Amino acid sequence: MMNRILKSTLLFFVFVGLFSCKDDDTVTIYVVPYAEQEPIDNAAIVEFLTNNYFNEEEFIAPVVNFSYDIEFSTDQMAGSYTRTPLIDYVNTVINNFTIETKTITVSDVDHTLYILKIVQGLGTSKPRFCDEAFLSYEGMTLEKDVFDNALNPVKLDLSATVKGFSESVSEFNIADNVDAVGDGTFDYENYGVGAVFMPSGLGYYASPAGGISAYAPLIFKLKVYGTTVLDHDSDGVPTYVEDLNGNHDLSDDNTDLDIFPNFLDPNDDNDPILSKNEANIVVYPMFLDGSTEPMLGVNEYEIERVVNDNVVPNEITITTATYIDTDGDGVLDYLDSDS
Ligand SMILES: [Ca+2]
Ligand SMILES: [Ca+2]
Ligand SMILES: [Ca+2]
Ligand SMILES: [Ca+2]
Structure with a gap:
């Protein structure tokens, strides 16, 4: 199921749209320019936000064991409670809820993401656009047809997802506490909860697939753990x-201008030495029971974390790599073919 939000490389080569046959039997494949499609998608999203509400009353006064599931509905009344139209939340905070807008440029055309923030998340970090996020999600069209979901949390490499997805997940903070329940499951506390409304240019655009028509704006509900x-x-x-x-953009x-971009190239400068060499x-021994983590210096990154708990109780080691500039020319050695 999770494959649906994976970005296929085919997306860049398979264009489906209006076909027209010429006399010589060649086929012209027409792809709507971003500059034409973006205003259409934005208008459709604004219309959805104008006519829909979410179950805000359940988030304002959550019952015990509330699921924190967002439900979109055209019903303004929930019993005697009057809901606020989603559009009123755009760049406005009401009851601690808001819809933030974020502009992403694709082929020189600005696209707007509408990110509904219900719970920001209280963890100290956010997934970066190319990190592995641990999250659950549900994808649907503006007609509320669900085309994909992972209701149980999954690990997703955000660099392999469509831009509207990675650029939204990365706006939420993770949980601030994880408790082992004891049966092999974990409780996550104060994780990020929200949704994103994205134009097709930040989704699958001209590639119809798996219940999504071409040029469909998309909604993803998100829980970021x-x-x-x-x-x-x-x-x-x-x-x-x-x-x-x-x-x-990692590509x-x-x-070194070979065929591998740096993030897939173990030797970025094509000199005789692998980047990691x-x-x-540096290897930092430390203990799980109260040792503070090493403060990482400039250009120093954790590359390995080994738990030796079965040998020395509570001991772990953290290995870091610090990239240096031996010849002082401002280019780190791993990017400098003459050092
Ligand atoms: Ca780049
Ligand atoms: Ca390269
Ligand atoms: Ca790397
Ligand atoms: Ca090298």
């Missing part, structure tokens, strides 16, 4: 650091 930093090429440089130009950072490696 945890996050893990990813290092896709295991070179000791976290993937988020490999986005050198900071544009949240356009390629120091161009770093200072």
Whole structure:
């Protein structure tokens, strides 16, 4: 089921739209330009937000064991309670709920995400756009047809999801506390809860698939529990650091101009030394029972965490890599082919 939000590379090559046959039997495939489609999608999202409400009364006064499930409805009245139209929350805080807007540019066209924040989450960190998030979600169209869900939490590499998804999940904080229940399950407390309304340009755009028609704006309900930093090429440089130009596109950072972008290249500068061997490696022994974590320095990243609990009670070791600039030219050795 989770595959539905995975971004297929086919998306970039398979364009389905209006076909027209010419005399020579060649087929012209027409893809609606982003600049034409974006206003249409935005208007459809605004219409949804104008005509729909959510079960805010349940979040204002949650009952014991409330599921924290969001329900969208065209019913303004919940018993004697009068709900607020979703559109009124846009960039406005009411009862601690709000809809934040976020602009993402695709092919020079600005697209707006509408991110409904019901619970921000009280954990100290947020998943980055290319981290592995631990979350549950439900995807639906503006017609409320559910096309995908993971109601039990799953781990998802956000770099492999559509932009509207990764750029929304990364706006929530994770849980602030995790308790082992004792039966193998865990209770997460104060995790992020919300939803995103995204134009098709930040979803699947021209590729219809699995119950989603082409150019369909999408809604995802989200519960964000945890996050893990990813290092896709295991070179000791976290993937988020490999986005050198900071544009949240991992494909356009390629120091040595070979076929592998830096986040998939264990030797970013194509000199004779692997990136991980161009770093200072330090192993910090520490203990689970009260030791504070090592403060990481500049260009220092955790690359391994080993629990030795079965050998030395409570002992773990944290290994870090610090990337250095030996010749002082401002380019770290792993990106510098002449150092
Ligand atoms: Ca890496
Ligand atoms: Ca980039
Ligand atoms: Ca490369
Ligand atoms: Ca190298």
